[in-house]
Amino acid sequence: MTGVVQGVGFRPFVHRLATAAGLSGFVGNDGDGVFAELEGDPVAVDAVVARIVASPPPLAHIDAVTAHAVEPTGSAGFEIVASRASSGAATFVSPDLDVCEDCRRELFDPADRRFRYPFINCTNCGPRFTITLATPYDRPATTMARFTMCQRCQAEYDDPTDRRFHAQPNACPECGPRVWIESDGDQVGDRIADPVAAARALVAGGGIVAVKGVGGFHLACNARNDEAVSELRARKNRIEKPFAVMVADLATARSIVLLSDAESEVLASRRRPIVLAEARTDVSADIGLSPAVAPGMKRLGVMLPSSPLHHLLVEPGEVWVMTSGNISAEPIVKDNDEARRVLTHLADALLLHDRDIHVPCDDSVVRLLGAEELPVRRSRGYAPLPVRLGFDTPPTLAVGGELKATFCLAAGRDAFMSQHIGDMENLETLAAFTAAVDHMQTLFRIHPEVLVADLHPRYLSASWAERAADGRPVVRVQHHHAHIASVLAEHRHAGPVIGFSFDGTGYGTDGTIWGGEVLVGDLTGFERVGHLAAAALPGGDASVRRPYRMALSHLYRAGLPWSDAIPAVAATPAVERAALRHQLETGLNSVDTSSMGRLFDAVASLAGVRQVVSYEGQAAMELEAIVAPDEDGAYAFGIADGAVADGAAMTGSVIDPTPALRGVLADLAAGVGPGVIAARFHHGLARTVAELARRIRRETGLGTVVLSGGVFQNAILTEEVTGRLAADGMTVLRHRIVPPNDGGLALGQLALARHRTK
Ligand SMILES: [Zn+2]
Ligand SMILES: [Zn+2]
Missing domain, CATH: 3.30.420.360 (Nucleotidyltransferase; domain 5)
Structure with missing residues (x-):
């Protein structure tokens, strides 16, 4: 067996199955995976192999199973043999996973010796990747090396029939890591019998606590306390970017967000990602959360506890803000000393522990398109x-x-x-x-x-x-x-395909900034068969931070007037307007961009949704959030062939947003609301993508379309494009494993x- 089959209880699992089936033989580990020899009734041998494949241990991830017949040796009994020296081939390491059901039961069982112990784990759960220094995965190669197991833990570790057999992070209150709380450099934890209760009391009182988790620190506060959330924003200098929240269970999650079956399943999976789910109402309203948690967002990032410590901290019914413990734009803090240096002025107290995090690992974020993870x-x-x-x-x-x-x-x-x-x-x-x-x-x-x-x-x-x-x-x-x-x-597709690659920015082969690209190609090369009409990006980053500049640039390119009645124009200070016009006329300090992300910015600004952004993608996310669900009108886009600009021949089709911009202006003049404008823009773009795909299929015979780039994080656009192409009999490939954005x-x-x- 190869795959993630080590450190996940695979050998004891095979041992149990083989013994129960009355087979003899052995099972062991080497650098290539797990090997086993099963001897006995052929039907029983086949049944055991089938069970291994069908229901492996929870943390295992089998890539391949190869089997072949060997001569019976007449051996008696079944044993786990010592690990063979590694051949140097790649070994896999499991991701960090939340506690399993068995460990959770013990965590809350007053009779268990690990009752309320924040580091409970077993072969089926717990930290892996973030505590592993090297492979083979073995206790001395983890940050658990400095903790010597007590007799009882060692006995579990040595017993092939125990759930903690070779569980490298195995620990208990007697021998393992511990939690304490610090405030102003004072280790008050030594005087506080229950640091978890102390942290809970601080949060309940409106305080901010830095909590050391699995892959790094979080800053935590009560999401229902507006003062606390606003204070956290002020201290972190994070103006609007949404915070994720943690709740104890699905019932509490359902009280704040609407969850499909697929969303519930992913939320409760032991990978424990943040799931972007639709808030029950506007986040600020009935659900009782501070409006500062996720301003302007229809979706809320929700997660369930991802470690025993989190299970102890957050109780049913509570909603905690849990945001990465870092200074804006810097990596998440993972070490105690670093936390004392960096997080002390952001948090009222630090909830620390002494199991080191070897590598930082932020929370994962997913959204669901139907039943599919994006x-x-x-x-x-x-x-x-x-x-x-x-x-x-x-x-x-x-x-x-x-x-x-x-x-x-x-x-x-x-x-x-x-x-x-x-x-x-x-x-x-x-x-x-x-x-x-x-x-x-x-x-x-x-x-x-x-x-x-x-x-x-x-x-x-x-x-x-x-x-x-x-x-x-x-x-x-x-x-x-x-x-x-x-x-x-x-x-695992070789191509060729029709590819729509829509994002904010990327360097083109012609030295301009691309971002609204239609490519035909495979893994060996591509042809740029179409792109969004290029508009100026005056002042570069200034136009990324201030979408109104992009709106004016797109109006200028389309030959449309800058009327004061347009929110984007009204938002532009008079001095800046004059300077901008000069820049656009002369091309001074300005590059051209075919960025689709910037077109979303421009439309968000025109519709009066967002004029200045404080984080990447904000305007486009807010535009998606306000789309009127019942509106099915669509703006037109032009598709022009073989345009020539600035002497440089552009091959293929240019997507011209001029008709769509005209539509936005007409709707604004008619008093149409931003939700309808947002909807018509999304539907218009989706239809344009579908139409282009049809044309390219006619020319090339290709029937497979790929959607990628950060713009396709937009569920409305992605689902509509997918639906239209599928209805035309085309195959749509999109991301399921890695993000469509630059991640x-x-x-x-x-x-x-x-x-x-x-
Ligand atoms: Zn467990
Ligand atoms: Zn112990």
Whole structure:
């Protein structure tokens, strides 16, 4: 058996099955996986193999089972044999998972010796990836090494019939890690018998507590207390970006959000991601949450407790804000000393423990499209499960993009996507990136022969790759091609396909900023067969932060007047308006962009939804949030062929938003509300995508369409495009394993490099 089969109770599981079936033989571990020899009645042997495949231990993740017949040896009894030395092949490490049912029962059982012990775990649950320093996964190679097991824990650890047989983080109150609370550097925990109760009291009283979790610190407060939530925003300098909340159980979750069966299932899965679910009403209203939790959002990020400590902290009926403990844009804090330095002025107290986190790992975020998971951030609970490739790759490291950075380390058929690292904009994130790369290389013993980076000349990840290469080749690949390739890699599809790659920004092969791209291609190359009409991005980042500038730029490009009655124009200070016009006329300090994300910004601004953003994607998310559900009108878009701009021939179709912008202005003048405008924009764009796909199918014969890029996190757009294309008999491939945003880019980079260097 290969896959995640070590450190997950696989050998005792096989032992139990074989013994129960009266078989003899043995089971063991080596660097390639788990091996077993079963001897006895052939029917019973087949039944045991079938059981192994059909219902493996909860944490196991079987990639492959190979079986062949061997001569009977006449052995008696069944044993677990000592581990064989590793052959050096990649071994898998399980993600960190929440407590299992058995451990949870013990956690709340007053008669159990681990009653209310925050570090209870067993072979079927608990921390893995974040505490593992190296492989093979064994206690000395984890941050549990410094805790010596007491006699009772050791006895469990040594007993093949025990649930804690070889559970490396096994611990109890007598021998394991402990929790304490600190305030102003004073370890008051030593004087407080129950630090969890002390933290609860602080939160109940409106305080903010930094809680050390599985993959790093959270800042926690009562989500029903408006003063506390606002205070947290002020201290964190996080103006509007939504906070996630933690609740104890599904019943409490259902009191604040509407949950489909699929959403409930994912929420309650032991991966414990944040699920973006629809708030029961406007977040501020009846459900009693502070309006500062998720301003402007229709969806709320909800999660259930992800460690025993969280189970003890958050009680049924309560709603806690749980946001990453970090300074804006820096990586999540994971060490006690770092927390004392960085989080002391953000929190009233620190709830610390002495089980070290070796690598930080943020919470994962998902939303559901029907029954399908759409990853928004793939991190704790998911990383480092490999993506199984449809091709063999030499040892390769793909370093991803700039925002929402992740990397991909791969060899053979396994692509290990890293946890979420953060935005590669500062030295702290760069250091975290380097540490995470080192860690994964150690764990999986992959020594990259090739590096892959984005084409962008100023991405920190790309310059990191060039520096780290040390003579090894660095393959540079185009951003939007990599997005499409990422979906292809997930689906083990070779292409060619029709690809829609819509996002905020990516460096084009012509030196302009792309982001509304229609590509036809496969893993070996692509042709840009269409794109959104390019508009100026005057002042670069200034136009990203202030969507009204993008609105005026799009009006200018379309030849539409800047009338004072338009919210975007009214929001532009007179001085800035004049400067902007000058910039647009002269092209001064301005680049062209075909970004679809910026078009969403422009429309959000025109409709009066959002003029200035405080986090990436805010305007587009708010535009999606207000879409009027019953409106099915749609704005028209032009599709022009073979346009020529600035002397540079542009191949293929240009998506011209001018008719749509005219429609927005006419609706504004007629007093149509922003919800209807938002709806008509979404429906119009979806129909345009479908129409383009039909045209390209006619020309190329291709019937498979790939959707990728951050814009396809938009569920309304993605579901409508998918529905229309499916109705036309086309196959739609979209992300299920890695995010459509730049958090999934590295997987596509890897796939492209493999096919470039063949
Ligand atoms: Zn357990
Ligand atoms: Zn113990």
